[in-house]
Amino acid sequence: MKRTLRSFLLSLPMLLLTALMLTGGSIPREPSRLAALILTYLFFNTFFFLMLHKGRTDRYRAVLFVTYSVAFVIAFVSHLVEARGSMALTEANMIEGETPFCHVVIPMTLIPAALTKTIIFPGSITGTHASIAGMFVLWIGASLALGRGFCGWACFFGGLEDGFSRLLKKPLIKGIRPSWSYLPYAVLLAVVLIAAISLSPTYCMWLCPFKTVTEYVQVTSVKIAIQTAIFLSLFLGLVIVLPILTRRRTQCSFLCPFGAFQSFTNKVNAFDIRIDPDRCVKCGLCTKSCPTFSIDEASIKKGTTRLSCMKCGKCVDTCPKGAIAYHVKGTQLSRGILPRMLFLYPAFLFMSIMAGRQIQDAIVRIIRLVTTGSMI
């Protein structure tokens, strides 16, 4: 009882903050929107309470994260069909700056922006849904608060792989060389340089697997048909099949250039994951469980995770000796609740605000589908 009360009291600020941020200061009157708001609010806060009460992070984070991604796809695609009639993006849409800006393209825009003061993306700087400036602000805030924790708590694509990676109880493909996890850095370098030379977002045009579930360029030429085949194959392979077979987030681990780029923000972030060498019995469970190959023998010896760590908490939950914990940089390694709480608050808050809007929209559309036969 005492523990339940303590967990509730620790959750209280989150109850207030999510109430403020999810409502935006006003309660919707339309019944479906009100129902969506209440369901989303209860959903998030129940899982936050469980996170605190049970002392487990990843299993509850994963449920929210996967729901977020699914809701994002529903909301995004419905919005597109409503606005444009289809998921396909035409060149006219691009000329008119109607392409929503995605965080994955950020690394590719930096060199051209520095040298030409232009953003190589067919969106709008301000004033639209997912405007370029708006997403940059979100990215800067996420980088300062979470570092690469963005990938574990805020990326609206990551939940798809996260979900698929949990379908099987045991991996069917094991023993993947961790050195493959350096591949995204090579992809990052390549797409950044090619984007700068060609002044077009290379990764978006040629590789991004998530165009499968968001928007894609209308197929009007052989070149676009090839690009379509590539991203469909990458989605099937890296987002669905390999995560199922390996129980890892393979798109994030082997391809995503944004993830590689975001790893560097872990250097300027307040939080990291530490491994207590006195408690560690070198069972290797953390290494096997990490979705992004961010723990290996070398990092365990150093008492920390690799730069690619998304701070998802899976290793923390998996360690049978409690040797792994969230840590605030500059402080002593502690098994107390304070470092974990200090991380969970900004991480969970960020996720609940980003995801909350998408989940509410998805619920409204599902209600609309059930009552009218159409989500649009």
Place this chain on the structure above:
Amino acid sequence: MKKLLSVLGYGWAVITIFIVLATFIGNNYFSKKFAGATGVTVSPWFSGGEVTLVVEHGAYRVSVHRPVFDGLTGERSEGFVQIDWKPAGGLPRVVTESITLPDGERVLVRLDTATGIAEATSESAGVLGVERAYKLRDGWAVRVLLRRLRSS
């Protein structure tokens, strides 16, 4: 020293909550400030570049953008010039517009708004033809491919 680092560490950790709140609550404000401070615009390869001339034709108007040859540093040898016709409701079946290129030559652009077929006629060696016509939400845009001549 350890105590100071601890205080700074915990202080930094607490500040992250406010960073998250500020990111969302102040997103509109920070976006505008960010855009204003950096002065960035969408690449002209996507937006068509700045409009340099507007010609009124009564029921519709024609916007002529500047020629785009922008490279990462310097200019590319090939580019385009974009011409927009708006609004769609005021356009006749066939529209034509004559524009002056940087080399002083003129190019006549003709667009059939029923079929979306456009053609460009010019004596200038810098005009390579029409890339294509784009049906916009409320009008049409045509991009004429150009080669940058040494004198321009």
